Amino acid sequence: MYLLSIAAAEPQGLLKSSHVLELEASSGQTPSEMEQYIASAVPERRTVLPLEYISSSLNKNPREAIEIASDTPSSLAAQAARSAIEEAGIDAKEIGLVLGGSATPLQTIPSEAQRVAGALSLKTNAYDINGSSGELSLLLSNLLKWKDERLPDYILCVSTNTPTARLDYSKGLERYLFGDGAVALLLSPRIKGPIRVGSADYKTSAGRSSKTRVEIYGHIHIDDAEYFSYLSEQQQEIVRTLLSSNTGESDKFFFIDNHYPNLDKEALYSLGVHRDRHISHFDKIGSVLGTAPFITFSKSKAQIPAGSTVLLSVAGLGAGTGYVTLGVE
Amino acid sequence: MTLSILSMGYAHPSTVIDNQFIEDLDIGTNEEWILSKIGIRSRLTSLPIDYIKESRNESPEHARKQREIDTTGLAVKATEMACERAGIPKEKLGLIICNTCTPEELSPSEAQRIADALGVECLAYDVCSACPAFALHIDYLRNFREEELPEYVLCISSAVVTQSVNYNDRSDSAIWGDGAAAWIVSAKHEGKLKVRDSFFTADPTRCDAVVVDSFGHFHQDGRAVRDFSVRQTVRLIKQIEKDHDIDWNRDIFIGHQANRTMLAQITNNRKIPDSNHWHNVEEIGNQAGAGAPATLAMNWDKIEPGQQIVVAVVGAGLSWGSILLEA
Numbered sequence A: 001m002y003l004l005s006i007a008a009a010e011p012q013g014l015l016k017s018s019h020v021l022e023l024e025a026s027s028g029q030t031p032s033e034m035e036q037y038i039a040s041a042v043p044e045r046r047t048v049l050p051l052e053y054i055s056s057s058l059n060k061n062p063r064e065a066i067e068i069a070s071d072t073p074s075s076l077a078a079q080a081a082r083s084a085i086e087e088a089g090i091d092a093k094e095i096g097l098v099l100g101g102s103a104t105p106l107q108t109i110p111s112e113a114q115r116v117a118g119a120l121s122l123k124t125n126a127y128d129i130n131g132s133s134g135e136l137s138l139l140l141s142n143l144l145k146w147k148d149e150r151l152p153d154y155i156l157c158v159s160t161n162t163p164t165a166r167l168d169y170s171k172g173l174e175r176y177l178f179g180d181g182a183v184a185l186l187l188s189p190r191i192k193g194p195i196r197v198g199s200a201d202y203k204t205s206a207g208r209s210s211k212t213r214v215e216i217y218g219h220i221h222i223d224d225a226e227y228f229s230y231l232s233e234q235q236q237e238i239v240r241t242l243l244s245s246n247t248g249e250s251d252k253f254f255f256i257d258n259h260y261p262n263l264d265k266e267a268l269y270s271l272g273v274h275r276d277r278h279i280s281h282f283d284k285i286g287s288v289l290g291t292a293p294f295i296t297f298s299k300s301k302a303q304i305p306a307g308s309t310v311l312l313s314v315a316g317l318g319a320g321t322g323y324v325t326l327g328v329e
Numbered sequence B: 001m002t003l004s005i006l007s008m009g010y011a012h013p014s015t016v017i018d019n020q021f022i023e024d025l026d027i028g029t030n031e032e033w034i035l036s037k038i039g040i041r042s043r044l045t046s047l048p049i050d051y052i053k054e055s056r057n058e059s060p061e062h063a064r065k066q067r068e069i070d071t072t073g074l075a076v077k078a079t080e081m082a083c084e085r086a087g088i089p090k091e092k093l094g095l096i097i098c099n100t101c102t103p104e105e106l107s108p109s110e111a112q113r114i115a116d117a118l119g120v121e122c123l124a125y126d127v128c129s130a131c132p133a134f135a136l137h138i139d140y141l142r143n144f145r146e147e148e149l150p151e152y153v154l155c156i157s158s159a160v161v162t163q164s165v166n167y168n169d170r171s172d173s174a175i176w177g178d179g180a181a182a183w184i185v186s187a188k189h190e191g192k193l194k195v196r197d198s199f200f201t202a203d204p205t206r207c208d209a210v211v212v213d214s215f216g217h218f219h220q221d222g223r224a225v226r227d228f229s230v231r232q233t234v235r236l237i238k239q240i241e242k243d244h245d246i247d248w249n250r251d252i253f254i255g256h257q258a259n260r261t262m263l264a265q266i267t268n269n270r271k272i273p274d275s276n277h278w279h280n281v282e283e284i285g286n287q288a289g290a291g292a293p294a295t296l297a298m299n300w301d302k303i304e305p306g307q308q309i310v311v312a313v314v315g316a317g318l319s320w321g322s323i324l325l326e327a
Helices: A017-026 A033-041 A051-057 A062-068 A073-088 A112-119 A136-143 A226-244 A265-270 A289-303 B019-024 B031-037 B049-055 B060-066 B071-086 B110-118 B133-142 B170-175 B204-209 B222-243 B260-270 B288-298
Strands: A002-009 A013-016 A044-047 A097-101 A107-109 A125-130 A155-161 A181-188 A195-203 A212-215 A220-222 A253-256 A309-315 A321-328 B004-011 B015-018 B042-045 B095-099 B105-107 B123-128 B153-160 B178-186 B193-202 B210-213 B218-220 B252-255 B308-315 B319-326
Touching: A002 A073, A002 A289, A013 A017, A013 A051, A017 A033, A017 A051, A051 A062, A073 A112, A073 A155, A073 A181, A097 A112, A097 A136, A112 A125, A112 A155, A112 B204, A125 A136, A125 B193, A136 A155, A136 A181, A136 A195, A136 A289, A136 A309, A136 A321, A155 A289, A181 A289, A195 B123, A226 A253, A226 A265, A226 A309, A226 A321, A253 A289, A289 A309, B004 B071, B004 B288, B015 B019, B015 B049, B019 B031, B019 B049, B019 B170, B042 B178, B049 B060, B071 B110, B071 B153, B071 B178, B071 B288, B095 B110, B095 B133, B110 B123, B110 B153, B123 B133, B133 B153, B133 B178, B133 B193, B133 B288, B133 B308, B133 B319, B153 B288, B178 B288, B193 B222, B204 B210, B204 B222, B222 B260, B222 B308, B222 B319, B252 B260, B252 B288, B288 B308
Parallel strands: A097 A125, A097 A155, A253 A309, B095 B123, B095 B153, B252 B308
Antiparallel strands: A002 A181, A002 A195, A013 A044, A107 B210, A125 B123, A155 A181, A195 A321, A212 A220, A212 B105, A309 A321, B004 B178, B004 B193, B015 B042, B153 B178, B193 B319, B210 B218, B308 B319
């Protein structure tokens, strides 16, 4: 499977953690230790919401956010898709399948893939395969397991999330963590491209899935900060497994982390991740749920030399974790 | 080995909305109109009848505090029936995929919620395209190399659409019911029904025709969807007839359970006798993606060896698909 192109789209709005800290201070609250840590780790992120709206309403009723948001998950995904299609230099009509996912859709039907394909005027097969947050590791692990004859020449995968429109800015560490964005991947099982999809995996943990949620009428909740420890452990396990099976080749690996707190960088470096080959935009984009690592890769791919392998660690809400390895040809 | 459906289960809530109740809402419809246009006599809902009468469900968010059962609860019941029928403990399930247009939360996936409720730790995620879910899931699983699929895959379609209905709308009020269906599929074990063929596709340029807003109600362009549904279902059946040996004196047709009148148009067009047309929409209403598989699950014990079951389903996206099963 070849990655012919990848493109990201982000809203223009910039939400600084200092702004949220000021809101908290003006309400007489003091940020917790974890909130302070996240605020310093994520000084800014992109948002679809006007700052005035956040300040005045604290987004107590997320339904109101829909009316004033600068973008929707679908519009961001469509924008990313157009860029990816243009970069690949193909006619969009050649796309035979669109797959998608999101944790923050504005509609439960049609599927996100169908909305994006519709925005691109595509009359093609489209449906969602959604872990919990549009994790592309799930989509790619699927495609790598499909029969070749069932795969069309061109496949568009989109992952899009606008979690800032689902945050309660009056409380909780979530308001310091999440940012908005979308990414689109154009893939082909048979037309060669600059990047080869090496491997992908995804797993879920039903027992832990309820510790995080995006309420259908409300906000994002992470009930237990220990959740981040779980994601960190999973990430270390991914790195341990992949680097140990590629002994002696760790200097070819670039690593993009899952963009969550409790990263434990030193643990990753002790497992073989090279400090100068660890790429993260967590401080610029925050956690965009399952989308973030691919946004970072989209923005960083030019700095990765041919012959390298990129390991993307992916995590979403609902305890969905996974990885993708990409070979830069 | 061919993919097989080993067993199926179904679940519905208990409260009945009959046509007299819809008529008494005084929203501009009556039983005569309902029977002639959509052919539905009653629907099953997870909402208390008094709640619907007093509030008209103007705020779907409030429905959650009133309901008898939710999407996950119905799915669990359907799954338990499917597991019992298959004689498979739920712990042996290796993958759970779910389709729903009424998820309990936007995240985690409904499949993960169901896995959690079942107490099963296996890979679980949603594969969604609303009403044609039965065809989507089968066609989706046929994409996989057989060795990549676990021994037992649980597919679920569950929806509590009445919780998204505005009961001031005379069309939507009369259509919807709630339900869930579950089917256990295996590429490693032969089952009662072998999958002989499947198909699924979409036309997303028409995706705005049927919508459920995350915060609000269900909306559809009724006339456009109706015409599309009949036309597309007939095309799907014709294609199966062309590619396979179908005998409507022996074989069974199951369509999308949206509208009994539309189903009658389809069966008349294809000359399918009533005795070989299985449906449940007349008594239960449109259960979205659960309707067609629930129909098959409800008739599970009537399936005869050698019989073929033709499923042709259409819905939001707009998307459509078909399955040919052989007993």
